[in-house]
Amino acid sequence: MQKIRFGKTELMVSRVAMGGIPIQRLSVSDAVQVVRGVIDLGVNFIDTANGYTDSEEKIGLAIRDVPRDSLVIASKSGAQDKQTFLANLDLTLRRLGTDYVDLYQHHNITTENDYARILDKNGAYDGMMEAVVAGKVRFPAFSSHSIPLAIEIMQDELFAAVQLPFNYVDDQAEAEAVPLAKQLDMGFIAMKPFGGGLLSDANLSIKYLTQFDHVVPDPGIEKLVEMQEIAAIIEAGEGLSTEEAAAIEMVRAELGGSWCHRCDYCQPCTEGINISGILTIESMYRRMPMESVVARSARNFEAARDCSECRLCVERCPYDLDIPELIREKLAFYDSLAK
Numbered sequence: 001m002q003k004i005r006f007g008k009t010e011l012m013v014s015r016v017a018m019g020g021i022p023i024q025r026l027s028v029s030d031a032v033q034v035v036r037g038v039i040d041l042g043v044n045f046i047d048t049a050n051g052y053t054d055s056e057e058k059i060g061l062a063i064r065d066v067p068r069d070s071l072v073i074a075s076k077s078g079a080q081d082k083q084t085f086l087a088n089l090d091l092t093l094r095r096l097g098t099d100y101v102d103l104y105q106h107h108n109i110t111t112e113n114d115y116a117r118i119l120d121k122n123g124a125y126d127g128m129m130e131a132v133v134a135g136k137v138r139f140p141a142f143s144s145h146s147i148p149l150a151i152e153i154m155q156d157e158l159f160a161a162v163q164l165p166f167n168y169v170d171d172q173a174e175a176e177a178v179p180l181a182k183q184l185d186m187g188f189i190a191m192k193p194f195g196g197g198l199l200s201d202a203n204l205s206i207k208y209l210t211q212f213d214h215v216v217p218d219p220g221i222e223k224l225v226e227m228q229e230i231a232a233i234i235e236a237g238e239g240l241s242t243e244e245a246a247a248i249e250m251v252r253a254e255l256g257g258s259w260c261h262r263c264d265y266c267q268p269c270t271e272g273i274n275i276s277g278i279l280t281i282e283s284m285y286r287r288m289p290m291e292s293v294v295a296r297s298a299r300n301f302e303a304a305r306d307c308s309e310c311r312l313c314v315e316r317c318p319y320d321l322d323i324p325e326l327i328r329e330k331l332a333f334y335d336s337l338a339k
Contacts, residue, residue, distance in 0.1 A: 001042030001231060004213065006072070007187035009139045009160050011102060013045040013072050013216060015234050016206070017189065020048030020055040022222035028058055035062030037224040039071070041231050047163075047189065047218050049076035049107055050088045056095035064097055073098065074189075076107035076143060077124070080117040085127035089136060100135055103161055103187075104128065106142040108265070110318055115153060125158070143191065145263060145318030147172045154180055161187030165263075166215065167195050168208040168248045169255055182214050193217040196262030198255075198280065202226075204248055206233045207240045258321060266313035266323060273303045275313055275323060281330050285337065294338050301334045 003012040018038045023031040035046070035058065046063075048055045056075060063071060073096060077088035089104060106124060109115050118124045131137040141161035144150040150164055154177065162181060166173045170192065181188040190209050199205050209217045221227050240248070260279035269275055277300050285293050309324040317323060 002234065003044070004216070006045075006216070007161060007181070007214065008185040009103075009187055011072050011139075011187070013187075014043045015210065015216070016043060016227075016230055017045035017047050017074075017216050017218040018043055018227065019191075019218045019220035020046060020059055021052055022220040023058050024053045024055050025222060026058070028054075028061065031058035032062040034221060034224050035059055036066075038221060038227045039063070039066060041227055043227065043231070044070060045072045045074070045216065047074040047103075049078075049105075050092050051076070051078055051107065056092055060095050060097040068098060072102045074103035074105065074141070075101050076105040078107040079127075080114065080124050082122045082124060082127035082130075085124035086131065089127070089131055093136065100138060102138045103141050104131065104137040104139075105161075105163060106140075108318075109142055109144045109149065109153065110146060110265075112149065112152075115149070139187075141187070143189075145261075145265070147177055151177055151180060154184060154186060157184060159186065161189065163189035163191050163218070165192045165261065166190040166209065167193050167199060167205060169195055169199065169252055169259070170261060178212055178215060188212075188215045190215050190217045192261065192263075193219050198259070198262065199251070201247075202229050203233055204240075204244055204251075206230055207238065207244065208248060210234065211239065258326060260321065260326070261319055263318065265318055266316045269313060270310055271303060271306050271308060273307060273327070274300045275327070278304050278330050279321075279323070279326055281334055285333075290337055294334070297334060298338075301331060304331050 002015045004015060006013045023034060046059055048059055075092045077085050079085040079088050106118055128140045132140060139160035141159050142153060143163035145165055147164060150162060154162055164173045164177055193209055194205050206217060209215055260276050262276045264276055266275050281297060304327050307324060307327050313323040
């Protein structure tokens with residue numbers, strides 16, 4: 001597979017990375033088989049996180065017999081203090097069965113207070129620098145769901161790479177963050193290239209992102225056939241056609257601005273409501289028979305009727321969605337189907 005230079009790191013990475021979230025759902029043997037199959041396709045960039053349950057362990061088993069210098073391994077820690085950060089990193093290294101990670105990211109810096117705590121004396125960034133000196137981390141990086149905050153952090157020039165949500169409907173990064181990364185020679189990982197499962201057309205999603213020659217899409221992969229499809233699109237090397245660009249505009253218009261990104265940072269709900277399951281009911285309706293949608297969603301929508309509108313979910317949402325209002329809207333839509 002084609003490889004590109006990953007910013008100032010000078011790492012040569014495959015044109016697409018493998019995201020490690022979905023393999024949490026697989027058995028160990030199935031996960032190992034998927035990771036090895038992805039590597040056989042020429043994908044050398046694998047991204048996961050300390051908090052993704054057993055994802056690191058499964059990746060570690062899969063790469064045990066693969067030459068370490070042929071891979072670029074990225075992981076993350078959400079710790080904000082030095083001690084916990086370094087403990088997370090050591091756990092990551094043990095799970096992966098390696099002495100170092102190529103990229104370690106401060107995971108989901110959401111607010112300026114989060115960032116300040118990371119940069120405080122004995123904060124996680126002190127741990128990051130100690131790990132770089134010790135050779136446990138080659139390059140420091142961060143991820144965020146807040147594009148304005150990410151732009152501020154990028155301008156501090158403390159990191160070699162950034163990971164942000166970026167796809168053809170979640171395109172806030174395109175105007176400033178994407179060109180800024182190129183200007184600063186930072187590696188750019190496109191989180192949620194399929195909108196967290198919202199976008200089903202791999203052709204549109206991958207072609208949109210490969211317009212940006214320094215951006216690496218990072219789709220979560222559960223089945224080898226998913227990466228095979230993506231690899232074929234990349235290898236074909238075709239840009240968006242006029243018809244495909246029009247299809248993207250149609251999807252954008254259909255979704256509007258108040259849509260759930262399925263990040264689930266709003267959870268857990270005090271009323272036990274599966275919020276993303278509620279807010280994506282219309283997407284499910286477009287893909288499945290109506291009777292199936294109603295049956296599968298019944299219990300969740302009954303729980304939604306008890307929403308107390310405590311608004312904790314609103315405080316947690318990195319996209320500033322008015323979740324209680326959206327729940328009311330989706331409940332009305334569900335009721336119209338269930339009649």
